Amino acid sequence: MGAMAEDHLPFPPAPTIEVCYRHPGVQTRVHCTRCDRPICPDCMIPAPVGHQCPECVEQARRDFRSGPGRALRGGVSATNALLVAIAIPFVIEVILGGPQALFNPSAEILFDMGAMQPIAVADGQFWRLFTAMFLHAGLLHVALNAYFFWLxxxxxxxxxxxTWMxxxxxxxxxLASVASYAFGPxxxxxxxxxxxxSGVFGAFIAYNYRRRQHAMNAANLRLALTVIVLNAVIAIGYSSxxxxxxxxxxxxxxxxxxxxxxxxxxxQRAVVRFAGVATLVVIGIALVLWRTAEIRSAFPQFFG
Structure with missing residues (x-):
């Protein structure tokens, strides 16, 4: 009778033992949700999602003290301040256009207040690439955007x-205005x-994508995908x-x-962030210059 061959199954790998990056003698399974370094209970600082390490919390405080964060100190959140910045121009639209502007402001009023119009931008009115993001074409338009932004x-x-907000x-x-200017009619x-x-929503996706191994962040990504699909379907149905x-x-x-x-x-983070933001802005400026030259060449009759 022949001998039976034995299958030698490999032993499962030994579990990886991690230690706190600040206290090498303390084992842990918890990671900072910002930098992903292992942290022990003494180093865990509660965050909106999970826990962060002391260094990341201190960096966030420094970010808050610099730049736009200084102007928003005193209890006013950046989100609320931007909501006010969105609402005020709409009130002005209604004042200038009368009751009709509440639901359908005229193109003349929107243009005069800074709507993005490619011919005007190509004529040197580049500020329209910024002012357009604070104007709206009616109450429903501004209400939906305000709610989505608040959310x-x-x-x-x-x-x-x-500051980052x-x-x-x-x-x-x-860059959204640049995309419309560069590739739209x-x-x-x-x-x-x-x-x-949409940019704020993109940042929300990036934050949760980095933490997709956690159930809550994975659920947020599924929510984001649903929102993107719904917006795509709506965009197909409305050419405006x-x-x-x-x-x-x-x-x-x-x-x-x-x-x-x-x-x-x-x-290192500061250098990477500065270089990244600068690169995005330079790409935007390059697209504006390219599109401006293209429009001026195609429609010379509009430019003196």
């Missing part, structure tokens, strides 16, 4: 701080905060929606969120 803006601000909104909003008259808000601005803002916001959430030593 996700608070979470992004809690995760990244006030303002930076994400403004830079992503600018020259007849466009674009207004709305949706491009900038500037989907180019939405896509541009979303991509820019994701990149900014990834930069804001970068890990490593403080000096």
């Amino acid at each position: 996700f803006g608070r979470m992004v601000e809690a995760s990244f701080g006030r 303002v930076l994400i909104y403004v830079v992503a909003g600018f 020259v007849t466009t008259l674009a207004v709305g905060a949706s491009g900038a808000i 929606i500037d989907w180019r601005a939405h896509v541009g803002g979303l991509v820019a916001g994701f990149a900014l969120g990834y930069l804001a959430d970068s890990s490593g030593p403080a000096r």
Whole structure:
């Protein structure tokens, strides 16, 4: 009778034992949700999601003290301040246009207040790439954008701080306008905060993508995917929606969120963040210059 061969199954690998990066003698299974380094109970500081290490918390405080964060100190959140900045121009639209402007402000009023119009931008009115993100085409438009921004803006601000909240909104909003300007028709008259808000939403996705191994963050990613699909379906049904601005803002916001959430030593993070933001802005400026030259060449009759 032949001998039976034995299957030798490999032993399971020994579990990896991690120790706190600040206290090498203490074992732990908990990681900082910002830099992903292992931390022990003495180093855990509660965060909006999970726990953060002392270094990341201190870095967030430094971020708050610098730049736009200083102007927002005193209890006013960046999200609320930006909501006011969105609401005030709409009130002015209604004052200038009368009751009709509440639901359907005229193109003339929107243009005069700074709507993004490619011919005007190509004529040197580059400020329209910024002012357009604070204007809206009616009460429903501003209400939906304000609600969506309030919903996700608070979470992004809690995760990244006030300074990054303002930076994400403004830079992503600018790049959203650039996408509309560079790739949209020259007849466009674009207004709305949706491009900038798409940027905030992109930062929300970036934050949760880095932590997708956690159940709550994975659920947030599924929510984000659902929102993206719904917005895509709506954009297909309504030709007036500037989907180019939405896509541009979303991509820019994701990149900014990834930069804001970068890990490593403080000096290295600062260099990476500055270089990343500068690169995005330079790309935006390059697209503006390219599109401006293209429009001026194609429609010389509009330029003296």
